[in-house]
Amino acid sequence: RKEVEQDPGPFNVPEGATVAFNCTYSNSASQSFFWYRQDCRKEPKLLMSVYSSGNEDGRFTAQLNRASQYISLLIRDSKLSDSATYLCAALSPGSSNTGKLIFGQGTTLQVKP
Amino acid sequence: DADVTQTPRNRITKTGKRIMLECSQTKGHDRMYWYRQDPGLGLRLIYYSFDVKDINKGEISDGYSVSRQAQAKFSLSLESAIPNQTALYFCATSDRGQGSYNEQFFGPGTRLTVL
Numbered sequence: 001r002k003e004v005e006q007d008p009g010p011f012n013v014p015e016g017a018t019v020a021f022n023c024t025y026s027n028s029a030s031q032s033f034f035w036y037r038q039d040c041r042k043e044p045k046l047l048m049s050v051y052s053s054g055n056e057d058g059r060f061t062a063q064l065n066r067a068s069q070y071i072s073l074l075i076r077d078s079k080l081s082d083s084a085t086y087l088c089a090a091l092s093p094g095s096s097n098t099g100k101l102i103f104g105q106g107t108t109l110q111v112k113p
Numbered sequence: 114d115a116d117v118t119q120t121p122r123n124r125i126t127k128t129g130k131r132i133m134l135e136c137s138q139t140k141g142h143d144r145m146y147w148y149r150q151d152p153g154l155g156l157r158l159i160y161y162s163f164d165v166k167d168i169n170k171g172e173i174s175d176g177y178s179v180s181r182q183a184q185a186k187f188s189l190s191l192e193s194a195i196p197n198q199t200a201l202y203f204c205a206t207s208d209r210g211q212g213s214y215n216e217q218f219f220g221p222g223t224r225l226t227v228l
Binding site for chain 2: 006008032034041042043044045046049087091099100101102103104105106
């Protein structure tokens with residue numbers, strides 16, 4: 001089993017829809033999590049960090065469920081420009097000194113007119 | 114100017130050739146990382162370094178070596194390239210002393226093709 005797993009999708013949604021992605025992690029000692037956005041053939045860029053129960057930034061909400069070991073990303077009122085791959089990452093336990101992240105394989109979102 | 118730069122951006126080479134990918138950063142970060150990305154596999158860590166004197170293997174270090182020439186420079190070498198090393202390679206940096214916050218900043222990537 002991979003340490004961080006995501007449904008690769010693609011998720012195809014119409015503009016204006018609400019879409020949610022989940023990311024599961026296997027190591028219960030993981031404390032910090034991140035959502036990165038990656039456009040085609042470009043570098044990943046940090047979208048949101050999740051350290052406690054959740055985080056919200058405009059149309060984007062990330063939540064952490066420690067009991068079930070998953071984090072979620074909710075996108076409300078989807079825009080065409082939200083089309084991208086969303087990568088989930090967990091800080092490797094015991095790695096606060098090295099910052100070592102473990103990434104999932106990414107979830108692809110296509111928002112259609 | 115970009116904070117994290119990678120050279121070259123694209124490279125096509127032949128099996129058995131030695132290749133070096135270079136990464137430079139102006140962010141003043143101590144930690145640097147090399148990842149490869151393959152379709153369906155996400156980002157996999159090759160090597161990481163959290164200062165000039167400390168280099169560590171990641172999950173897929175076989176066939177690769179690195180050099181941390183200075184705080185700002187971290188190079189990845191393929192001593193004898195093989196076709197299954199064809200991938201998109203990213204360098205990343207992060208700051209030390211932020212506890213668990215650890216945001217990583219990525220370079221633009223190098224697309225490597227080994228024929």
